[in-house]
Amino acid sequence: MLKKIFYLVFLLQIFYPTLVKSQDISLYTQINGRYDFTFIGNTMNPDENTFQYPTFLYTQSSATLNLDVNDRIERAYLYWAGSGTGDTEIKLNGIDITPDALSTVIGTSSNLTYFSAFKDITSFVQTTGNGTYTLSDFDLNSLVTTYYNNATQFGGWAILVVYENPNLTLNQLNIYQGLEALSPNLPLGILDNMTIQLDNLYLISNTGAKIGFIAWEGDRFIQVSERLTFTANGTTNILSNTLNPSNNAFNGTNTETNSTTLYNMDLDVYSIENYIVPGTTSATVSLQSGQDYVMLNTVVTKLNSQLPDATIVLENPTSVCDSRDVNIDYIVSNLNSTEVLQANTPITFYIGTQAIGTTFTQNIIPIGASENGNITLSIPTTIPLNFTLTAVVDDTGNGTGIAPELIETNNSFQIEIQLIVSPTFNTLENITSCNLGLTRGLFDFSNYSELVKTNPSHIVSFHESYEDAVQNTNSILNSSNYEALTTPKEIFVRIDNGCFSITSFFLLTENCPPTVYNAVSPNGDFSNDTFFIEGLRDVFVNFELLIYNRWGKHLWTGNNNKPDWDGYVEEGVGNTQAPAGTYYYILHLNDPNYPEPLTGYLYLNK
Structure with missing residues (x-):
């Protein structure tokens, strides 16, 4: 980020940009279970930035992941940031990496651009495990002389690792990400601030509650009105710890390793046990600065939250012809949860706002497990043949549930249903032909396959018996030159649209003049x-x-x-x-x- 230099006020007036806030930081993903998180990473800066110093950046640096033996890696996300529009071709342990997402902010007074890139590297870290991670081919040196007059020549990288351990409490991890920037205005001390909304929280205990940040371009020696606060339940507290004073939160530190030489980037974690109470569902993080520039990239919270999370999926709807009963399979899951889902959790089925049936789960559904079920629903005659069926789990039939859940907005599932009724058809006239002897006759009724239809998509076949028509066997193939050995002869017509109807007509003969x-x-x-x-x-x-x-x-x-x-x-x-x-x-x-x-x-x- 751009930063102001105390002893060169005139340079500040020339070079100091106002950054445009970029992608808002919002909830990226939520992980529930016996999980915790940590950061590793390193800077590309050989020293703290000042005016026209340092004159180069490293192109690689390393950091070590050292999880416990019982820790299982669940997620891993790589972030790298620096001056310019983005180096999108880097390597991690020699493997080519390109970003899944790239965000930028622009200094409007100087049109200088800064970036942050993101890559999901879960499978890579799961395979690699503990050890040294080296990010290389990250070369921003061609930009140093462009940016060092503003003392904003920087680069760095970080990996957020989410891990599971059976000895952990049941927690809810929320990962928020984007790219937002603090940009104080001249003269010194004119504050800039930002507030990040943290939603989708549900706290059952404040034990072990913590919050972590990935931020870029903070300066250790710039601490004018710099403050990081956490607000929950109407109370605001300043976040600080041994490495991060209350007036200098973004100062090139890593609280996971106690490093104070993580130049121009911060990987910091704070305890918020004393700042949050059970039942909390939302909070905010606020940053302010009177001089230092800060790019905030990622916010992670860990909260003890023992709640189920019921979801439902509908599958395989079936119905019988001319019936308004629908049989459907459903799967109730408790996947993204921190507690079992109790038996007898209600499931209500709706068409529009009309509840048409309720059933219940049969067993306790463990964390990460599912239960299959089946139900036959009778569809009221007031409902059209085509409709949307909605299933809502943890719904007693009036839109309310029986217990709180981690996420209260993912309980429903919709599926399109079409009831099938036997097709309508046009009445067919009998056909009369000349008697060829003993009531034998030749007939052409090939055009009846179209005349009988009320819908072009219907499939029509002709049969000599009603049983053949029902079974759709022994269809008449020569309808344009059909010989009836005796008449009257009844021909049965099957009209099929998934269901079927049967009609018929007669072949008759008359004595034509000899x-x-x-x-x-x-x-x-x-x-x-x-x-x-x-x-x-x-x-x-x-x-x-x-x-x-x-x-x-x-x-x-x-x-x-x-x-x-x-x-x-x-x-x-x-x-x-x-x-x-x-x-x-x-x-x-x-x-x-x-x-x-x-x-x-x-x-x-x-």
Whole structure:
């Protein structure tokens, strides 16, 4: 950060920038359980900054992590900061590191920029464990001469390590991060201040309560009206300890190692046991300075907080066609917690604001564990087919729970539900075709697959029996040229949208007018050997056909049981074959639709 130099007031007036506050510090993550935290890190500055000194920065430095044997690393976050817009290609123990996030502040009077970078390195530190960590390839030397007139040539890095130990109390760790800056104004002593809101707290005991900070560019020898305070439950207290006097909180120290040579950065932890009481849910941290510039990057709190944290997830909703019952699986978890979740914790299901069912957990759910359940809900008829189902755990049915939780805003889960009902359909007309004999007929009902639909997405199939339609088996494939051997024939139609409906129509035949072929040549060549009338036999089964010669003499009588006439003369004397010539017929169809006989002539050719 920029800092004012006591003995060069004129330089302050020229070079001293006003920093624009950057990303607000806010809650990044919350970790609950038997956890604590520590910092390691180091500066890149060879000495405390003053005007045009030092003239270089180190490009690497090291720090040692030394956790106890029972400590298990849960999280690890790397921060590095310095002059400029950001060195985003560094190494940690020889491994290339690029930031997950980069924040900057700009000195408006000089347009000088300062940065802080962040990287989640949890898996890296879990694998590496205790030992020396060296951050290298962090080279800001090209910027030193630009920044050292303001005495703001600096660089440094830190790792926040969260660890679990079974001997710890059940704690709640809140990690807040961003990048905010104090920027006092001229003349000296005109204060700048910032306040950081710490929400999502729930304190059950003040034992071991502490707060830690990662800050940059604080100067040991500048302590004009510099103060760090903590406010909870309406009471404000100044934070200080042996390394950090009440008037010089940001002074290049590391309270984890008792170092006083962490030039231009601070890794400090303060006890707040005496400043916070059980039941506290929020607090604030305030910083002020009359000269020193401070970039605040990270705030961490550890509070003893033995509470459950119930969450719920809904899965696998199922319903039966034309039913308003929905069966659904749910998982109640107590993952991010510091206490078991009691049995008989209520779970209420809502559609909008309407509660439609309540159930309860069956067992005590341990810290970090879950319980599976299932429920069938009856959906009121006033609810549409498509709706949003909301499940709220620790809800008695009126929006209130039975016990406090670490987080009271993560108890609900929503899922979209669609009830399926059998599809509606259009009525289909019966289809009539010509009788091809003994009520046989050919039919084309291929267009019925579209005519029956009320929704283009419906799937339609045709079946010869109701059972086949229900089972969706043996579908008719030749709907454009279907032969019904006998009629009436009922065709069943299945309309499917996940559920299905079945309708039907009939295939019918009618006796169409016969077609007479009036040329006969009974010569055995299989062409016109008999008097053939198409659409007569097995259609008009009671027909009577009479053949006469030109003088009106009756020669032959035919019906459905006799073969076609080939010139044979019944009761003929001598020759029983009629000679070539013209003959006449009278065809009685004996069908109510054809009351008049058909008459005409035919020519017999020998």
